[in-house]
Amino acid sequence: MSAWVVAGVTVLDGTGREPFDGEVLVAGDRIAAVTAGGRGPRPEGARVVDGGGGTLMPGLIEPHAHLSFADVLSSDMTQLPPEEHMLVTVRNARTMLDCGYTSAFSAAAAKPRLDVVLKREIDAGRVPGPRLLANGPEITVTGGLGDTNRLHLPHHATPTFCWVCDGPDEIRRACRTLAREGVDLLKLNVSGDQGTSSAPSEQTVMTDAEVAAAMEVARAWGLRVAAHCRSAESVLMALRHGVEVLYHANYADERALDALEAARDRVFVAPALGITQALSRAEGRWSVTAERARLFERELAASVETVGRMRKRGIRVLPGGDYGFAYTPHGGYARDLALFVDVLGFSPMETLVAATRHGGELMGKAGELGVVRPGALADLLLVAGDPLADVEILQDRGVLRMIMKDGALHKAP
Numbered sequence: 318m319s320a321w322v323v324a325g326v327t328v329l330d331g332t333g334r335e336p337f338d339g340e341v342l343v344a345g346d347r348i349a350a351v352t353a354g355g356r357g358p359r360p361e362g363a364r365v366v367d368g369g370g371g372t373l374m375p376g377l378i379e380p381h382a383h384l385s386f387a388d389v390l391s392s393d394m395t396q397l398p399p400e401e402h403m404l405v406t407v408r409n410a411r412t413m414l415d416c417g418y419t420s421a422f423s424a425a426a427a428k429p430r431l432d433v434v435l436k437r438e439i440d441a442g443r444v445p446g447p448r449l450l451a452n453g454p455e456i457t458v459t460g461g462l463g464d465t466n467r468l469h470l471p472h473h474a475t476p477t478f479c480w481v482c483d484g485p486d487e488i489r490r491a492c493r494t495l496a497r498e499g500v501d502l503l504k505l506n507v508s509g510d511q512g513t514s515s516a517p518s519e520q521t522v523m524t525d526a527e528v529a530a531a532m533e534v535a536r537a538w539g540l541r542v543a544a545h546c547r548s549a550e551s552v553l554m555a556l557r558h559g560v561e562v563l564y565h566a567n568y569a570d571e572r573a574l575d576a577l578e579a580a581r582d583r584v585f586v587a588p589a590l591g592i593t594q595a596l597s598r599a600e601g602r603w604s605v606t607a608e609r610a611r612l613f614e615r616e617l618a619a620s621v622e623t624v625g626r627m628r629k630r631g632i633r634v635l636p637g638g639d640y641g642f643a644y645t646p647h648g649g650y651a652r653d654l655a656l657f658v659d660v661l662g663f664s665p666m667e668t669l670v671a672a673t674r675h676g677g678e679l680m681g682k683a684g685e686l687g688v689v690r691p692g693a694l695a696d697l698l699l700v701a702g703d704p705l706a707d708v709e710i711l712q713d714r715g716v717l718r719m720i721m722k723d724g725a726l727h728k729a730p
């Protein structure tokens with residue numbers, strides 16, 4: 318069993334505790350000891366890393382990952398043949414790990430098997446990437462977010478980018494097919510979205526019967542469910558049926574906030590500010606007109622307002638900004654940490670707890686992932702600098718002196 322001692326570091330343990338000087342012993346894939354203020358156990362044969370006074374913290378966790386999104390517009394996503402698409406996905410996984418993200422909760426794949434196959438390769442150690450919970454394509458309805466069909470074009474023969482289903486039976490078939498193919502998660506587009514030609518954000522496009530059908534399959538197969546919910550009613554609908562992860566939720570009203578608060582021990586909200594902010598500044602590019610840019614500006618303001626109220630109610634709000642589009646290319650994931658501080662007014666500590674400990678809870682490994690404590694999985698970053706003093710440094714891959722996942726070095730110090 319390999320053993321490492323990372324010494325001479327300030328430990329930022331992810332729990333919210335004030336950082337302390339010390340050292341950490343890793344044995345195999347776990348953290349074996351965390352010692353504050355002096356020298357800790359150093360078993361024979363353990364290799365010692367001099368941390369040089371840097372910060373040792375848990376690996377970052379991306380709650381809204383789209384590893385198979387190819388930095389293109391959603392309308393272009395269907396153009397990629399599967400062979401190229403798989404390679405793009407593998408490259409993105411490496412990029413995410415290079416950025417210090419050691420875990421990813423997928424918010425949808427662009428084809429049914431991309432995440433599933435990637436996860437298998439990562440778990441076998443054959444390609445580098447974050448530990449991954451795999452999703453399938455977003456499940457949507459006619460006119461919903463991601464329905465890129467047009468009457469004058471042939472309908473997509475296979476589910477690509479999003480799977481368009483109408484009625485509980487079609488939803489069940491899509492969910493069961495994805496379950497058969499090995500996904501961990503399902504993604505439902507319950508509300509519309511400003512970002513596409515679909516129904517607007519404030520509109521709820523799925524019906525109770527459709528969401529209930531998806532949840533029925535999810536329960537039978539032990540899958541977890543995330544949902545795109547911008548409208549207040551979509552938040553209520555998702556919660557009513559037991560959806561656990563709510564993306565955006567920016568138009569949540571008083572009733573929806575009450576329901577979120579009542580479910581706060583089992584649900585997570587990820588507003589995905591990155592994409593909205595990028596689009597609000599994209600006038601003149603990617604067919605974003607001045608009028609649409611203003612819509613996104615309003616949507617961003619709504620997110621700020623709503624998240625502020627969620628924070629007061631103790632609802633877990635996680636970063637993750639929908640990276641993988643032309644306007645939010647891969648590699649920029651940590652931009653969302655700065656947005657939490659600069660735009661939402663979270664403290665750097667709250668932001669980093671959201672990106673680590675709460676991320677571990679989202680991954681289904683509370684206390685085992687996203688924290689530096691004995692017994693936890695050894696997913697660790699050694700940062701040259703203090704991310705609490707300036708969270709923006711995490712956007713610079715150069716400050717990541719060491720990236721460890723499962724006790725194995727992805728980037729050696």
Ligand SMILES: [Zn+2]
Nearest residue numbers: 381383424639
């Ligand atoms: Zn997304």
